[in-house]
Amino acid sequence: MNIGDAAKASGVSAKMIRYYEEIGLIPIVGRTASGYRFYEPKDLQMLRFVRRARDLGFSVGRIAELLALWRDRSRASGDVKRLALAQVAGLRQKIAEMEDMARILAHLAHACHGDDRPDCPILTDLESSPTHGTPAKKSALPPFQIL
Amino acid sequence: MNIGDAAKASGVSAKMIRYYEEIGLIPIVGRTASGYRFYEPKDLQMLRFVRRARDLGFSVGRIAELLALWRDRSRASGDVKRLALAQVAGLRQKIAEMEDMARILAHLAHACHGDDRPDCPILTDLESSPTHGTPAKKSALPPFQIL
């Protein structure tokens, strides 16, 4: 199976598969005589694992940890659970920050008549408000995957 | 007022102020004889505007639009409101995606006993699930500011 087919079958683009191989997230696969990468069914399963983990918002670094646990048949499920819960916590933190933004903005927009007149509480807020409640500082947690 | 003081007073780092000037988000300020940037109170107000807009998650491009409206005394408040509501919609979309991720992960983690045994439904899911419901594709909306 060539990289294109592996990409289609796994949902990971060929570009990404090469990138993951380059950064060491996935092992180096075999090559044909002409230099084409060749994928086995087990490689496909791993690619799907990676794809799925990315869909759940894990960073590449975290996926590396997950893959290590996956391969380790003597892993402790507690380690996996810890990673998952940390990811949930990170997601919830980002969600909370964005909800704050959305709430404030929706409130301001609600107060704006939104017609041809120039008066606008949104601009007034941006202009004067030094910072509403929280300084919207970069979240304490390390930056992690968004999409 | 030098750039360092402007940074402290506005909450925008000196690095960022230079960057914003370079990309044209903010106008080029005056310089002293020795080449130091010099900030007036009105520049400070604009920097605070930018800072506040970023705190609400607006991308630099959107902030440029907001600034243009801010400076235009004959603006229509409807234009401002549209930008704000679009931002709210973008935020809510991202929030929904992340809530999906968090929900799925929390569910999987809940089903994992999290002890020293290797069995783990989280890994089982990542391994087998081709893609739960939505393919978690990159959101239709253009990528925009997260933090």
Place this chain on the structure above:
DNA sequence: CTTGACCTTCCCGTGATGGGAAGCCCACAT
């Protein structure tokens, strides 16, 4: 044998910063 679809590597760009180096400049203390 040609054509078109694949594959390869390599380099550049994204967005919004932070880090750091090399080199001026300024104010204040000695």
Place this chain on the structure above:
DNA sequence: ATGTGGGCTTCCCATCACGGGAAGGTCAAG
């Protein structure tokens, strides 16, 4: 006057997870 320590300047590099595209080799079908 001279040092010293901080602040300013520009410039380049790194981040993170990719996508685009160029230049060139390969493969399979017609």
